[in-house]
Amino acid sequence: MKLNLKVFTVLALAGAVAISGCSANKSGSGSSAEPTKAVKTETPAAPVDLTWFATVGGWNPPQWTTEPGTVMGEQTKKTGLTFTYNIPAQDGDTKLNLMMVSSSDAFPDVITTIGQDMGKKLVEAGKVWELKEFLTKYDPESHLLKGFPEDVKKQMIKHYGGWYAIGSHMTSVDARKVYPPSSDYFADVAKYADNKGVLVNANIMKEAGIKLSDLKTEDGVLAALKKVKDMKLTVDGQPVIPLQIQGKNYHGETLQYLHRSFGAMPINKDGKHRHIYMSPENKHAIQFLFKAAQGGYFDAGQMTTDEAAIEANVLSKRVFMFIGGTPKIGKFDQLDFWVSPGAILSSEGTKPVFPFYSEPGRGWMQTMISKSTKEPEKLAKWLSYVTSAEGMTLNHFGIEGVHYTKDGKGLITRTDKGIQAQKDSTKTAVGIFWQFENIAFFENVQPAPTKREGAGGLIEMEAKTAYARSPEVVRYDASVLNLPGDFFAPGSENATIRNQIQQYYEAQVAKMVLAKDEAAFNALYDEFVAKMKQLKVDKLDAAQDAELQKKSKEIGVTVKGVNS
The missing domain is CATH 3.40.190.10 (Periplasmic binding protein-like II)
Incomplete structure (x- = not known):
């Protein structure tokens, strides 16, 4: 059933109108004009x-x-x-x-x-x-x-x-009862769309002799980034940027995509809550960016840039690969060359994961x-x-x-x-x-899009759904991770631990990504694990696991980690 919106006509406000009944005051007739009749009007109230x-x-x-x-x-x-x-x-x-x-x-x-x-x-x-x-x-x-x-x-x-x-x-399910999707296209978007992903510039890919299938694995991506860098390609006289990350929010967008692609979950194989930052796949995701930094595929300055700088780089058409938040795509609407490999499979053989929610947010x-x-x-x-x-x-x-x-x-x-x-x-x-x-x-x-370019066009939706459509991806119901409203009550111990962990994580990740070599990276990661325990990550995990088990029983869903 489709909702036909009513067309509303905007009525202009009428000004005050004075109505006067006048006779033809002919010369010598002796008649005079009738007095003007005042009409009461209401002045619209000021907003x-x-x-x-x-x-x-x-x-x-x-x-x-x-x-x-x-x-x-x-x-x-x-x-x-x-x-x-x-x-x-x-x-x-x-x-x-x-x-x-x-x-x-x-x-x-x-x-x-x-x-x-x-x-x-x-x-x-x-x-x-x-x-x-x-x-x-x-x-x-x-x-x-x-x-x-x-x-x-x-x-x-x-x-x-x-x-x-x-x-x-x-x-949500009930929101779509009020407003059903206009086509199967949008129904698919509801099932597969994700706000984090990877995009590749097809023009640069072709020039470098790289196929989309080459970018399906971590090793393939790193090899492609190296090839693009070594070829010293240019666009309009400016050097190609092999990899663009999500600026100063790379830990909240770029790394979160890599977490999923490399199979990180906040639940271990026993079905217990385990902070996603403590998963081996988190280390592997950070290590990917470390290798990219070591190879010079992105400049360290990207880690502190704002959205405007990211947009300027991408609109210059010289970015080969973008990993980050796909809502940015809507701003790149004159660019019709984006393609996506979907999931990037980890070199360690872990399965990529996709969280969906049977309960709405x-x-x-x-x-x-x-x-x-x-x-x-x-x-x-x-x-x-x-x-x-x-x-x-x-x-x-x-x-x-x-x-x-x-x-x-x-x-x-x-x-x-x-x-x-x-x-x-x-x-x-x-x-x-x-x-x-x-x-x-x-x-x-809205009708399903027919053009690739443009905000909401096919290119945007293809990119947003490419990851979840990858056949290797394992879907899991993340509704079991929903917490009570007061779990992170302001000033509570849970909120304090969470905030301290996040603040430390962001600072330490930057050090790991920019480590001078593999030994330094591993030392910084060991330091990270030890500090996380000092910050009481185990205590927070225990509290969240108690809620996870309750929620699992409440909605009748059991989730276990598919990798580590």
């Missing part, structure tokens, strides 16, 4: 401006405008609201914590957080509304009270103790409504609107007839102007409201 605080790095919406024919202007027309943003460049959680304890009345009206802890702090401090209570009181006809995915709501309640947030990028961003807002009714109507089919269409696709068109089935295709507007989202606001992106909705209202 109310509220504050929106976000701890999301990289979210950069344009200043709010009420200009008709714009995403923000049309949203204001529908909701009567405008927003002033407070988006700290850094330490957003720290600043929000200070605002929570301040006696000032300047607490924001809308709050968007990421991560495990900040949302729970807001709930525990009584700063935000439980949404069923909020909507029942201020917008009892809201579609959210009837159609919000129950399986996602269940996860919210487990985590927060109630339904306190709208999560971004929702995708809560979403990435978590957007909450402040109890201190002076406009609860307007905010309730706004929340209902921006999460509705009409609101999501406006926010993500823009203005019909300008930024997109619909076919006979109601499926949406962006125009050239719409494609450019999405690229310029920080100026146009088309596609900038990530907080309300709903993957199930997008897959319901």
Whole structure:
């Protein structure tokens, strides 16, 4: 069943009209004009401006405008609201914590957080509304009270103790009941898509005489990187970069892909929780980057670069191989030469793994409504609107007839102007409201792509699904690893151990990758293992294993490590 979105006509507000009945005041007639009859008109209320605080790095919406024919202007027309943003460049959680304890009345009206802890702090401090209570009181006809995915709501309640947030990028069984996929293509994407992967520049690959099949193994990849480097290839006079990693977030994107490809799991062969950083496959993943650094296939400076530098390198068309977060692909939309080998098989013979979740997540961003807002009714109507089919269409696709068109089935295709507007989202606001992106909705209202290039094109989806489609990959249900909402409660021992481990891991990995030789690498790894034990990784493992066993019984799923 496909959802046909209604086409809404925007009515212009009529100005005051003075109606006068006049006779033809002919010369010498002695008649006079009838008095003008005043007509009462209502002046539209000025929109109310509220504050929106976000701890999301990289979210950069344009200043709010009420200009008709714009995403923000049309949203204001529908909701009567405008927003002033407070988006700290850094330490957003720290600043929000200070605002929570301040006696000032300047607490924001809308709050968007990421991560495990900040949302729970807001709930525990009584700063935000439980949404069923909020909507029942201020917008009892809201579609959210009837159609919000129950399986996602269940996860919210487990985590927060109630339904306190709208999560971004929702995708779940119940979400797809509301918005069924428009084609089998999207059904496959739901099963196989992953946000981490490997991409190869087919043009450079051809020039170097390398086949995609050569890149199916770790040894093959390292040999190809060496060949590309030794050939001293150039693109537009600039040297080819054999390997591009995910900049300063390589440990969170590049290494996570290598973990999966080399078979690392946070569960051992006995079905016990074992921190993924303590798995032999983690060592092997780091060792791959060590070998790549030793060979000069990527410059050590990449490990501290930002997203803009990564994008500049890739858009120059001189990157041979990119390993990292596949959402970046959407920004490389004029490049149609990407291909992917899928999984890179470890030289040690371990099986690649792919975690899927039979239970949905809560979403990435978590957007909450402040109890201190002076406009609860307007905010309730706004929340209902921006999460509705009409609101999501406006926010993500823009203005019909300008930024997109619909076919006979109601499926949406962006125009050239719409494609450019999405690229310029920080100026146009088309596609900038990530907080309300709903993957199930997008897959319901868009046709399957037919072009390789472009954000959401075949090249992007091929790359995102190539890994999980690799026949060697073993899928496992990672839902057994879902933890209770208070497991990493702020200030708890579990949270302290986790944070100390992550901080140490990031520092030590950099040393290992840049070690002077194999002996130094191994010494640094031994040091890493010893320090992890000092940081109480075993204690955290024991606590997580207890939850793993409980969760396994609860959902009737048993998972065991397939490698070490």
